[in-house]
Amino acid sequence: MTINPDQPLKFSPLHRLQWEEAQQKFVILYPEGMVELNLSSAEILKLCDGAHNLGQIVSELEQKFAASGLTNDITAFLDIALKNGWIQQP
Amino acid sequence: MAGSNNLKITPPRWLLAELTYACPLQCPYCSNPVDYSNYPSELSTEDWKRVLSEARKMGAVQLGFSGGEPLTRKDLAELVRHARGLGYYSNLITSGYGMTEEKIVELKEAGLDHIQVSIQASTQELNDHIAGTASFEHKKKVAHLVKKHGYPMVLCVVIHRENIHQMPEILAMAEELGADYLELANTQYYGWAHMNRDLLMPTKEQFEQAEAIAQAFKEKVAGKMKIYYVVPDYYENRPKACMNGWGTTFLTIAPDGMALPCHEARVLPGLDCPNVRDSSIERIWNESKAFNFFRGDDWMKEPCRSCDEKHKDHGGCRCQAYLLSGDMYAADPVCSKSPDHHLIDEAIASARNSALTADEKPLIFRNSKNSRQLA
Ligand code: SF4
Ligand code: SF4
Numbered sequence: 485m486t487i488n489p490d491q492p493l494k495f496s497p498l499h500r501l502q503w504e505e506a507q508q509k510f511v512i513l514y515p516e517g518m519v520e521l522n523l524s525s526a527e528i529l530k531l532c533d534g535a536h537n538l539g540q541i542v543s544e545l546e547q548k549f550a551a552s553g554l555t556n557d558i559t560a561f562l563d564i565a566l567k568n569g570w571i572q573q574p
Numbered sequence: 575m576a577g578s579n580n581l582k583i584t585p586p587r588w589l590l591a592e593l594t595y596a597c598p599l600q601c602p603y604c605s606n607p608v609d610y611s612n613y614p615s616e617l618s619t620e621d622w623k624r625v626l627s628e629a630r631k632m633g634a635v636q637l638g639f640s641g642g643e644p645l646t647r648k649d650l651a652e653l654v655r656h657a658r659g660l661g662y663y664s665n666l667i668t669s670g671y672g673m674t675e676e677k678i679v680e681l682k683e684a685g686l687d688h689i690q691v692s693i694q695a696s697t698q699e700l701n702d703h704i705a706g707t708a709s710f711e712h713k714k715k716v717a718h719l720v721k722k723h724g725y726p727m728v729l730c731v732v733i734h735r736e737n738i739h740q741m742p743e744i745l746a747m748a749e750e751l752g753a754d755y756l757e758l759a760n761t762q763y764y765g766w767a768h769m770n771r772d773l774l775m776p777t778k779e780q781f782e783q784a785e786a787i788a789q790a791f792k793e794k795v796a797g798k799m800k801i802y803y804v805v806p807d808y809y810e811n812r813p814k815a816c817m818n819g820w821g822t823t824f825l826t827i828a829p830d831g832m833a834l835p836c837h838e839a840r841v842l843p844g845l846d847c848p849n850v851r852d853s854s855i856e857r858i859w860n861e862s863k864a865f866n867f868f869r870g871d872d873w874m875k876e877p878c879r880s881c882d883e884k885h886k887d888h889g890g891c892r893c894q895a896y897l898l899s900g901d902m903y904a905a906d907p908v909c910s911k912s913p914d915h916h917l918i919d920e921a922i923a924s925a926r927n928s929a930l931t932a933d934e935k936p937l938i939f940r941n942s943k944n945s946r947q948l949a
Contacts, residue, residue: 485797498726498754500663500687506585506633513663515688515728515755516802518587518636567797 487538487562491573494534499570501529512570519568528561532571538562583860583869585633586825589662590640590837591622593650594829597643597940598671600706601694603732603767603774604940606642607840609949611942613830619649621850623656625827628855630660634825640667642829645677651684658685665690667730670716671709678716678723689720690728690757695736696743704736706939717751728802729753733784734761734774735929741784745791748799756799758788760806763921764838766940768897769948773937775925781809808918812883813890813906820868820888825859833858835865838893842902868892875903877911 487493495501500513510526512519521529527548531541541562542555565571595610607613617625626637637657644650645668657664666681670691678689693713694704701710720727729748731737737744748756760781763771776784785803792801807814817824817836826834831850834840839847845864848857859865867873871884878889889895890906898907898917905912928935938944 497724502635502661502663504633504635506635511635513635513687515690515726516636516638516665518663569797569800 485563485566487559487566488573489538492534492537493532493541493562494572494574495529495532496570496572501526519570524557525561528558529565529570532562532565584822586629586823586855586859587634588636588638588824589626589629589634590638590824590826591625591653592640592642592826592828592837593622593644593647593653594642596646597641597669598646598707599643599669599709600939600941601704601732601766602706602770602937602939603734603761605762605765605767605837606940608765608769609945611945612949613828613832615830616647617827617829617831617850619652621831622649622653625850625855626653626657626660626662629825630662632856632859635661635663636665637662638665638667643669643671645672651677651680654681654684654686663687668692669705669709670713671707673712673716673719675719675723678719678725682723682725686725688726688728690730691717691720692730692732693717693747694732696740696747700737700740706941714747714751717753721752726754727752728755728757730757730759732759732761733776733806734767735776735780735925736774738776738780738784741787745788749795753799755802757802757804759802759804762804763808764893764897765841766938770937771921772925772928773935775808775922776806777926777929778809778922781806807894807908808922810908811910813887813894813908815887816891816894816906820892821859821865822869825855833862833864835868836891836893838891839864841893842896873903875905877909877913878905881911 502511502513504511510521527545528541531544542558546552546554594616595606644666654664664686665688666686667690691713693701695701698710702708717729729751731744761767761774767774821835826837827850828834832847833850834847839845845867847864848862874889878884890909892902895904895906896902899914904914907914907917
């Protein structure tokens with residue numbers, strides 16, 4: 485299972501992405517479990533909204549953080565997210 | 575007080591709300607106290623709302639509505655709605671008994687995130703025998719409805735000697751029902767299960783065979799279904815890290831409002847567990863004797879005190895140490911370094927003997943009559 489760069493990415497309806505005030509962190513919530521996210525992972529997941537594909541996520545984040553060469557890191561994280569079922573592709 | 579005073583206290587993350595001890599089923603491994611009939615009083619809706627609000631404010635985010643059977647509470651949807659408003663992730667832990675499609679829809683609208691349905695076996699005959707109530711067909715229907723309405727679903731099957739041979743069929747059933755997660759919970763021997771241990775504990779061979787089947791299945795369904803496997807700790811040589819460390823993560827509130835660091839902790843003597851009717855969650859968590867009792871490791875005796883693994887398992891389960899050895903400060907007898915480890919070997923031998931001789935002793939089912947007799 486790897487990311488198809490042409491298709492949009494969507495956050496899984498069976499999980500919830502949420503800001504936790506007490507932890508000062510974004511977390512993914514799912515049945516009886518929770519994953520704590522660092523800021524960059526949360527930024528990537530927020531763009532998995534069913535409208536952006538891989539390239540669009542990369543360019544949007546590179547612009548936002550005035551950085552370049554983020555493709556590999558973002559792809560690696562999205563692969564993990566897909567394997568864990570946090571995101572989906574049609 | 576045994577707990578250490580200068581310890582950094584982490585806030586609760588998990589709130590287990592045991593709404594009621596009432597349950598139409600009678601599972602002989604039920605995790606409710608054997609003497610549950612002594613605690614018939616239940617918190618009011620307003621009390622529960624306050625508990626949810628206070629625990630959320632401290633940082634609790636995962637919320638389990640359990641019991642007994644939480645569906646017997648008329649205010650369940652109201653509590654779910656309150657929880658959603660606070661930002662909890664709400665899990666409903668149900669036998670499915672008494673669930674209807676309208677209720678599933680109503681709870682979804684109220685903001686329920688997940689439903690865990692338990693099934694006792696893969697056949698009607700065995701399910702209905704273990705549950706003590708005809709419920710198999712209804713449970714399967716409920717599982718289908720849970721998926722139909724878009725919930726993530728955990729299917730929970732408690733594993734013991736009566737159903738362990740059904741492992742392949744249980745796995746097939748989970749697939750057929752569309753479970754997103756399958757919890758294969760090897761029986762933990764507390765309370766009712768402890769009383770029935772000779773009849774419930776599988777032999778080592780049975781357990782190893784079942785585990786291999788489950789493992790192969792796990793690989794087959796990777797990406798589609800996740801397996802939560804609760805190990806049978808009697809066949810391990812290190813104990814489980816009970817509750818992730820006492821008073822670090824989990825807060826259980828019993829139906830009568832008693833706040834417990836672990837849902838078994840009522841059995842431990844001298845803990846004086848506090849009641850949410852008398853104080854706030856914050857005071858209970860930070861200041862009460864019970865929640866500080868086994869925090870940190872100052873309370874430990876040998877062999878745990880000088881053990882280099884004590885940060886991994888915290889000496890194991892306090893309730894199991896007490897239940898088996900009579901000493902709640904002792905190492906969990908599951909540990910091979912424990913001087914009481916022979917108790918585990920003896921329990922295994924006794925259950926094995928019972929399995930091989932086709933023990934005629936009946937299972938003791940969890941119901942009010944038995945509870946009153948045993949209390
Ligand atoms: S384990 Fe069985 S008897 Fe106990 S509360 Fe759950 S469904 Fe009811
Ligand atoms: S001796 Fe105690 S701390 Fe060490 S492994 Fe055994 S139970 Fe854990």
